[in-house]
Amino acid sequence: PQDDYLKLISLGSKTAAADKFKRFVTGKGLWRLKDTIDRRFMDKFDDLPEMTEPPAPANSVAGMQAAIEEEPPLCGGCGAKVGADILSGPLSRLPASERTDIIRLPGDDAALLDFGSSRQVITADSLRSFTHDPYRMSKIAALHAMGDIWAMGALPQAVLVTVTLPPLARPLQAEWLGEIMAGAAEVLLPTGAEIVGGHTSMGAELSLGFSITGLLDAPPITLAGAQPGQKLIVTRPLGSGLLFPGEMQHTARGRDIAALLDTLETPQGRAAGILSVAGATAMTDVTGFGLTGHLFGMLRESGAGAELTLGAIPIFDGVLELLTAGLRSHLHAANQAGVPIVSSGDDPRMPILFDPQTAGGFLAAVPSDAADATATKLIDAGFVSAVIGTITADEPRITVH
The missing domain is CATH 3.30.1330.10 (PurM-like, N-terminal domain)
Structure with a gap:
């Protein structure tokens, strides 16, 4: 080994120590030098060639290779859940409850x-x-x-x-x-x-x-309370169902995953309280069925339709790049198939509507005259909130602009 190579050690607080030719110095400039060298080295691993999956063994069961290729890898979090289409059949065959102390709220x-x-x-x-x-x-x-x-x-x-x-x-x-x-x-x-x-x-x-x-201590806020003319508010960006498989496939950036985890471990009780005080008459958390899946459940129980403004929906950093690259969650296809949607165009952000969320934000229907002020209160409280659409007097369906 060389005796005179430059040795740089980070000391924290963006300072570093350097040792060369038996001379030892510290300083912030040395940290910047080390950071530049480290980043240049890590950049070499940022755009690796995609490796193809090895073929199935020659004696494998017929159709196995096709089955593997047509299914995305199983994700973690809510992306690993069973699709609504599979759930609905067995649940519908359960006998009706005869207990008077259980109030039936299907899908709530x-x-x-x-x-x-x-x-x-x-x-x-x-x-x-x-x-x-x-x-x-x-x-x-x-x-x-x-x-x-x-x-x-x-x-x-x-x-x-x-x-x-x-x-x-x-x-x-x-x-x-x-x-x-x-x-x-x-x-x-x-x-x-x-x-x-x-x-x-x-x-x-x-x-x-x-x-x-x-x-x-008050009547429950169910899925069945959305009323035409109300505005739809969300309290958290979408995209966790893309970032987690992106991390599994080494296509998501580390800083985006770190920011996602920081957001997901933030409690949302205060957000629910703000929406309740604002007069929310229907509310749900956006999780495995994606934004449109949970919204459609609200519309079905409320007997109403909805219009969404795609550009108003917040998404996590790094999600748009993964969408553009064609990445989809394991649950994406099932979520998309289960919701009647009318779209006015072919927008590359459309797939985010079907992305399953882990620890997702709330989706609430609030009075129109309180929507903007409520979104502002949520933002002031630290939530990434936005008014994303309107409840309409239509049959249960979602129109996306």
Whole structure:
């Protein structure tokens, strides 16, 4: 090895130390030099050639190669969920409930239980791992499930946690469980919810589920309350269902993934409160069925239509490049097939409407005269909010401009 090569070590706070010819100096200029050298090196790995998948073995089952090629890789987060078309059949065959204390709200965010003197909502949600950080994964999965409670206008109450750990040595099992519970507690306890129990098991990969109850002190905000003339507001950008597979395929930028994770681990209870005070009559969180899937559920239950302004819908940084490159989520095709849409043009941003969201924002119908002020309040509170459309007196369908 050379004795006189330049050695640069970052010291933090954008300063670095340099050693060459047995001379040692520090300074911010050295950090900039190191940063330039490092970036130049990493740029070599930024545009790697795409590798083709190896063909299926000669003795493989007939049709296997075609089946593999026509299905996008399974994503993490909400992109790993089952499509609405598959869900609807088995659920429709369930016998109707005869209990008088269960209020049927087909397709809504949470079930409604009526105890006479009080009403409670209950929901369950689980996510396939999309990050190797169990602490961060736990925070996002917990907030993802909490979105159903907030969307109904309820106050979080009790939480059960279901953990499937990947194969790990016993010391690592304890360490991962500790990180998972710490992450869940960090975001759940400030909402007033208590973790009251749960279940653990071992499996092929990390998966986290949360069952949550909430208490109502006012009528629930359901899917059925949207009224013609109201405006549609969202509280979070779209695109997590593209960025996560983009990371899996090494086509998404690291800074875009970091910004996405920072957003997803931000609680949205305050956003739901602002929308409720503004007079929202219908609300849902945008998750696995995508923006148009969840909007169509609202329109179907409300007996109304909607018009969307595509250019008004916020998207995460890096998403447009992935759309242009042709990347789609595993659930994209199923989400697109399940929604009647009329479009006035061929816009490259259209596919974002069918993108499944993990810990997505709220979609709410609010009075027209309160919409702009409400969006401003949400922005002032730190949410990326926008007025994206209008409820119309049409049959349940979505017109995109």
